[in-house]
Amino acid sequence: MTARLHIIGGGLAGSEAAWQAAESGVAVILHEMRPGRGTEAHQTEFLAELVCSNSFRSDDAMNNAVGLLHEEMRRSGSLVMRSADAHKLPAGGALAVDRHGFSAAITAALENHPLVTILREEVTALPAGGSVIVATGPLTSPHLGASIGTATGQDQLAFFDAIAPIVHRESIDFDIAWFQSRYDKEGPGGGVADYINLPLDEGQYKNFVAALLAGEKTDFKEWEKSTPYFEACLPIEVMAARGEQTLCFGPMKPVGLMDPRIGQRPHAVVQLRQDNALGSLWNMVGFQTKLKHAEQVRIFRTIPGLQNAQFARLGGLHRNTFINSPGLLDGQLRLKSRPHLRFAGQVTGVEGYVESAAIGLLAGRFAAAALLGTAVAAPPPTTAFGALLSHITGGADARTFQPMNVNFGLFPELPKSAKIRGKDRKQAMSARALLDLGAWLGEKAAAE
Numbered sequence: 420m421t422a423r424l425h426i427i428g429g430g431l432a433g434s435e436a437a438w439q440a441a442e443s444g445v446a447v448i449l450h451e452m453r454p455g456r457g458t459e460a461h462q463t464e465f466l467a468e469l470v471c472s473n474s475f476r477s478d479d480a481m482n483n484a485v486g487l488l489h490e491e492m493r494r495s496g497s498l499v500m501r502s503a504d505a506h507k508l509p510a511g512g513a514l515a516v517d518r519h520g521f522s523a524a525i526t527a528a529l530e531n532h533p534l535v536t537i538l539r540e541e542v543t544a545l546p547a548g549g550s551v552i553v554a555t556g557p558l559t560s561p562h563l564g565a566s567i568g569t570a571t572g573q574d575q576l577a578f579f580d581a582i583a584p585i586v587h588r589e590s591i592d593f594d595i596a597w598f599q600s601r602y603d604k605e606g607p608g609g610g611v612a613d614y615i616n617l618p619l620d621e622g623q624y625k626n627f628v629a630a631l632l633a634g635e636k637t638d639f640k641e642w643e644k645s646t647p648y649f650e651a652c653l654p655i656e657v658m659a660a661r662g663e664q665t666l667c668f669g670p671m672k673p674v675g676l677m678d679p680r681i682g683q684r685p686h687a688v689v690q691l692r693q694d695n696a697l698g699s700l701w702n703m704v705g706f707q708t709k710l711k712h713a714e715q716v717r718i719f720r721t722i723p724g725l726q727n728a729q730f731a732r733l734g735g736l737h738r739n740t741f742i743n744s745p746g747l748l749d750g751q752l753r754l755k756s757r758p759h760l761r762f763a764g765q766v767t768g769v770e771g772y773v774e775s776a777a778i779g780l781l782a783g784r785f786a787a788a789a790l791l792g793t794a795v796a797a798p799p800p801t802t803a804f805g806a807l808l809s810h811i812t813g814g815a816d817a818r819t820f821q822p823m824n825v826n827f828g829l830f831p832e833l834p835k836s837a838k839i840r841g842k843d844r845k846q847a848m849s850a851r852a853l854l855d856l857g858a859w860l861g862e863k864a865a866a867e
């Protein structure tokens with residue numbers, strides 16, 4: 420056996436990658452630093468520990484993108500999904516698991532796999548050669564984080580992540596919203612109408628600021644308190660607390676914009692910037708926040724034009740180590756500048772247990788195929804696997820890239836002629852995904 424794959428990090432992504440590669444016939448060495456060295460969040464020495472909630476979110480494969488991802492993973496022989504199903508708890512339409520049973524099952528499966536060796540050690544620098552998957556997660560140890568920073572040219576690899584909400588374009592009211600770039604100047608997309616604008620009059624603005632100040636905020640965990648904010652990326656409620664008009668001179672400034680309905684400049688404006696290549700997701704510019712999620716939905720829906728907004732992602736703040744994947748990784752999750760290194764899991768800029776494991780599954784398959792001299796094509800972008808992979812390896816804007824859950828906004832639209840909307844649209848996208856996944860899995864079997 421000459422083909423050896425080193426996987427750094429035995430979390431959700433690293434464990435799934437190890438399983439997939441070993442099941443393909445590749446010998447795997449899995450390096451996990453716990454229990455010798457811990458993180459701020461992990462509590463046990465199990466592989467694939469769930470650091471916070473025990474939920475894998477919706478298990479509805481036909482109406483929910485994460486449920487679809489569950490199903491795609493099941494059909495791809497996922498160890499994470501097998502263990503989750505075996506340790507399922509009652510949770511309505513969600514897939515919740517007994518966290519101890521879940522992680523213990525994954526640990527046992529990998530310990531007992533004849534092709535997997537688990538080394539309990541911290542890797543402090545990126546290996547110069549060999550075939551490697553880096554899956555060290557949002558709490559990557561500082562030494563390795565520094566080494567990844569050097570390899571990727573990112574000086575701020577680990578930082579206090581303030582993320583702004585993302586809205587589904589189809590949920591914005593375009594009787595109120597309009598497209599325009601400030602002063603009609605060329606915007607990031609090269610056009611003069613690159614932003615979606617939402618107007619507030621003086622009364623609406625004052626009420627909005629008051630709501631931000633009164634809104635319930637997420638508490639900092641003790642270990643989070645030592646990490647500072649970046650002045651350039653302050654939460655919106657922190658800016659609002661500096662003075663009632665501060666936002667009017669900051670992210671909500673109206674200069675250079677004209678509301679076509681009233682033919683003049685509004686008192687304040689919320690701008691949204693395109694967030695994915697498909698144009699289905701729009702980022703609320705400067706709206707990073709640590710308001711509680713329910714409060715964000717309640718308060719942001721008071722913005723004219725967002726009264727029915729559906730959020731693909733809500734804002735949040737926590738330490739998060741991730742690389743700027745859209746600029747750095749190729750479609751097989753290899754670091755373009757050092758292709759012997761693949762990245763997987765949350766460190767690639769996906770968000771969530773399931774998404775992290777899914778990217779681990781793909782990285783494990785890609786790496787195993789390369790070591791065995793076979794090729795695996797990337798999954799079609801119409802699948803949940805492919806939509807997520809396309810987003811992190813090119814679909815997202817590298818300048819504003821932030822972690823993302825899987826959602827239907829990442830999928831290519833259905834043909835216009837299909838004229839399918841609402842719930843039916845999700846079901847049609849899911850049906851298309853499972854059909855295309857079948858072909859992809861079949862193709863792979865044929866290639867092997």
Ligand SMILES: Cc1cc2nc3c(=O)[nH]c(=O)nc-3n(C[C@H](O)[C@H](O)[C@H](O)COP(=O)(O)OP(=O)(O)OC[C@H]3O[C@@H](n4cnc5c(N)ncnc54)[C@H](O)[C@@H]3O)c2cc1C
Nearest residue numbers: 428430431432452471472542555556560764765771772775
């Ligand atoms: C505080 C916190 C709470 C979260 N809560 C949720 C939640 O409730 N629901 C949700 O879906 N997602 C949550 N996430 C986001 C994310 O889904 C999880 O962090 C998920 O575990 C990511 O999977 P991963 O495999 O990429 O990383 P991890 O599961 O963190 O695995 C990384 C592994 O690498 C190891 N490691 C790190 N550095 C080294 C090194 N140098 N050498 C060897 N091993 C190393 C770590 O010990 C760890 O075992 C949370 C994240 C954080 C930070």
